Amino acid sequence: MLQSNKITALYCRLSQEDMQAGESGSIQHQKMILQRYADEHHFLNTKFFVDDGFSGVSFEREGLQAMLQEVEAGRVATVITKDLSRLGRNYLKTGELIEIVFPENGVRYIAINDGVDTAREDNEFTPLRNWFNEFYARDTSKKIRAVKQAQAQKGERVNGEYPYGYIPDPNNRHHLIPDPETAPIVKQVFAMFVSGVRMCEIQKWLAENKVLTIGALRYQRTGQARYQRAMIAPYTWPDKTLYDILARQEYLGHTITAKTHKVSYKSKKTRKNEEEQRYFFPNTHEPLVDEETFELAQKRIATRHRPTKAAEIDIFPACCFALVADIRCITNRA
Incomplete structure (x- = not known):
């Protein structure tokens, strides 16, 4: 498959917490930024993959998984996101995508606002940025958990x-x-x-x-x-x-x-x-x-009885022991 015929995957993600940022973080705003960047830099055959209302901590996202299927099938040339946190806020899994999955499938990755482009050799700070993105997710999780605990107590x-x-x-x-x-x-x-x-x-x-x-x-x-x-x-x-x-x-x-x-x-x-x-x-x-x-x-x-496998295995030996005891009793009487 020729490179020009491959997909330029434009990936957008918005979580419940991100919605508080207003229009600047919305899916539509991300789409506009990504398409404009693709047009200005001559990336062809663009296709959007979207996860609206999904946390970046989890990688079981419908849009992301659909994009990764295209990546592993060899149909993607470039993946572009607004920033690294759109791809994910899990340090290990985001790093695995950028440093293993994408290179193994010949995919170039670009995070526009973070200045990341795997076609260059100056991405030493990318792992550090991923760590900060995960730290943000962890801190947000603690705050949400504290609020929910207070609500539960009421x-x-x-x-x-x-x-x-x-x-x-x-x-x-x-x-x-x-x-x-x-x-x-x-x-x-x-x-x-x-x-x-x-x-x-x-x-x-x-x-x-x-x-x-x-x-x-x-x-x-x-x-x-x-x-x-x-x-x-x-x-x-x-x-x-x-x-x-x-x-x-x-x-x-x-x-x-x-x-x-x-x-x-x-x-x-x-x-x-x-x-x-x-x-x-x-x-x-x-x-x-x-x-x-x-x-x-x-x-x-x-009163429901659901025997375990161990109990089912023990039934036959128990019956045998009972039968042996009965036989001995009859023998003694005789």
Whole structure:
């Protein structure tokens, strides 16, 4: 493939924190700067790759991954960003792209505002700039975490999520009100479960009545891409989702905050906090189930038996020992 036929990838990224910078940091402003630079320096066959509303710490970005697929396929000659932080704020991964991935695929990288151009030999300060970009992300993460902790201590919802069956009060987003569409579903699931209906029958009822799963419903309501995959099986409710609903104290009208924490500001993975690390606020909104129904559900959940592989392996030896003991007993009697 001739160099002139290859793509000039113009990459734009904007995070929630960057939006505070106003129009100067907007996607449209970045596009204007990148296209003008490409035109003035005669970079041909330009193509935009965009991630709007994504942190630079994570590299699991749709636009970035699409661009890297083109890079690895050998279809990109040059990658241009407004500055290094647009490419990423993770020191190690950004450095890997600039110093390994791009050179191995014959890609020239340019960060306009930082004066970085890998076609030159004067990029010694690029790793230092990447480190400062990560330091900024780390500092921002600490500040956000402190704000969220303070909100959690006041009983405010900090992640924008809310339990299935509720919606935010239009007059106060931290207050929940029953969702007319899904609150009856929660009540029906509890009623069926405590009456002894098997989980597979509850799932069958949900599918027959075309009740959208939580992810499918959120995709239908918001159109957000991260829920799009749920539309592959929009009426197939996993066991875990239903058991999680049956165990949520929010359906008693209580608020529990600080349930989880992030492993690291560089990771999307979360871990559950211990009970003593959580904050409990009773009677904050209208309950969907009463105490008796909820307790009955917990008792039935507690009786579930899910043998581990070790337990399954031990079943046969245990039976053998019991059989041997019986034989010995019969022999002794004889």
